[in-house]
Amino acid sequence: MTKTLAALLVGTAVAFTAARAEPDGFETTLSLGVTLNQGNTDSSLGNASLLSERKTDLRTIRAGIDFVYGEQDGEKSAENLRGFAGIKETLRDRLYATADLLAMADPIADVDYRAIVSAGLGVYLMKDDVVTLTVDAGPAYIWEKVGGVSDDFWGLRAAQRYDRALSETAKVWQSLEFVPEAEDFDNYLLIGEIGVEAALNSRLSLRTVFKVTYDNEPAPGARKADRQLLAGLVIRL
16 A cells, blocks of 8 residues: 555544544444456455444434455556545534545546545435435535646535435435536536445345546546445444
């Protein structure tokens, strides 16, 4: 792992720890997955995800770290790290304030680092014991080093998230973020995720997640879209 990735991991771990400053009521899970292929193509892909979240009537806190690494025919084919932390604080009725941190690195796409700090206002379009649907927007500030070029600038962030309990032991979720540069809307990120999780017992679950990151102005020679389908065993800590 590069020094940049190591530094980013430490930074996102600090954010993860800060989000857990009130340990009571947090649910923490560790997800691990490995895919191996041997034959005409030798490939391997491993993923690990640590997630902690706490939900009450007035506040939702989520923080986590994801890491994916893969090789194909002896060559590195995937290596990306993402850390995030966020809080939603209900102001009244269904109106809430939000603050979020997203940090990522992807050497394959020539992204040494990218960090996005944002704040905004949002609304619960749906909110009960079974389903929540939120939309929010606000200003953001972005630091990044892409294609060997360091930059920082103001941006905007608009986000949507949907969570639904299918039963007492299964759930689905979907999220989408749009982050454009404030002065150049052609420079934007789209970050999407959809997932499903089903419990095997009180400690173990199976989780499948599909993630998409679309960078409209990627590093030279890099593709705009990265897609990942990840499956793993979830352990409740």
